[in-house]
Amino acid sequence: MPKFKHVILLSDDIRGHYHQSLGIAEWLERLSGAHLEQIVHVPKLHGLQRFMKLKVSARKLAKGGQDYAKKWLTKFGVSADGIEKDTLFISAGSSTAPFCLALAKATGNKSAVVMTPSVLGTKPFDYAVVPEHDFHDPTALNICTTLGAPNHIYIPDLPKIANAFFTGKDFTGEKVLVILVGGSDANYKLTPEWAEDTLGPLRYVDGIKLLITSSRRTGEAVDKKLAEMFNGVPTVEYMILISQKPHYNSVTALLGKATHVLATDDSVSMVSEAVTAGFKVGLLRVPRIPHKVKEFFGYGAKRFDAMFDKMINRRLIEDLGEKPDLMRFLEPPEQKHNLDYNEAKRAAEWIISK
Numbered sequence: 001m002p003k004f005k006h007v008i009l010l011s012d013d014i015r016g017h018y019h020q021s022l023g024i025a026e027w028l029e030r031l032s033g034a035h036l037e038q039i040v041h042v043p044k045l046h047g048l049q050r051f052m053k054l055k056v057s058a059r060k061l062a063k064g065g066q067d068y069a070k071k072w073l074t075k076f077g078v079s080a081d082g083i084e085k086d087t088l089f090i091s092a093g094s095s096t097a098p099f100c101l102a103l104a105k106a107t108g109n110k111s112a113v114v115m116t117p118s119v120l121g122t123k124p125f126d127y128a129v130v131p132e133h134d135f136h137d138p139t140a141l142n143i144c145t146t147l148g149a150p151n152h153i154y155i156p157d158l159p160k161i162a163n164a165f166f167t168g169k170d171f172t173g174e175k176v177l178v179i180l181v182g183g184s185d186a187n188y189k190l191t192p193e194w195a196e197d198t199l200g201p202l203r204y205v206d207g208i209k210l211l212i213t214s215s216r217r218t219g220e221a222v223d224k225k226l227a228e229m230f231n232g233v234p235t236v237e238y239m240i241l242i243s244q245k246p247h248y249n250s251v252t253a254l255l256g257k258a259t260h261v262l263a264t265d266d267s268v269s270m271v272s273e274a275v276t277a278g279f280k281v282g283l284l285r286v287p288r289i290p291h292k293v294k295e296f297f298g299y300g301a302k303r304f305d306a307m308f309d310k311m312i313n314r315r316l317i318e319d320l321g322e323k324p325d326l327m328r329f330l331e332p333p334e335q336k337h338n339l340d341y342n343e344a345k346r347a348a349e350w351i352i353s354k
Contacts (some may be wrong), residue, residue, distance in 0.1 A: 008039075226241060
């Protein structure tokens, strides 16, 4: 059984990626005493430079040794000096994966990748934490599959974080609805019209408090519609629009005050965070971009549906459909599942056991 004394995270400054690796690192610390030493922000590369240096040259890392890894890091101005033994490097996302692998090789340590990085794949890494809805080799001994995304949510910390964020506000005895709004990507198209039709009716519901946050993918048009709909509505206690404050993140604090949570189905990260916080999440279906070929082979939104079906069967989420009955969802005093679900903890336990 490996005994890591130190953990170093690699970050590409994408919130969802960082919180996945952070969640696993924090559970390693809780379970084994491995200390989170530092966060290394990888260089930002774009276009042809990104393709040539991160995609093409990274292929050689899988077969290269310690000297090649050191030379590869030097090209990007990244130093491996001062890294102690018994260190685990953790990364999430394709931009950070080559640096994670190179640093581990250069220092004679271990590497863990979260999600499947393009080009490199999972095979070169000592540990790979991969969502079930990703395609992977079921016989690989270095892979741990997760239902949804591992994340940094830790239930015992939620009240303290929420109370510090909402200083002087006490929602005890009230229904507090948190709305987590994702955004458009290659598979989903979130529009102002959808926001108006689906979320608009909540403006007229009495007896609740609304806490609303969008994400970096939501976009200015939908954020503008949300502002138009909810600014000045008496039941809105808090709303943050990420297109206006791109580096602001309050999801953890909002979950610490919630009794009910709604999340759009385009965001596996937001759904997973809310479920990890103990909520039976109301899943809001977002319009899809048709991809007949991708869906025929099980790619696209279809693979996320398979994940959501498992969560529905475990009663972790409730599929509210394309025309959600939000009043029915809000009827109980709260919507929580009281089940054991924490994929970051499970991934950390698996790494410790290997």
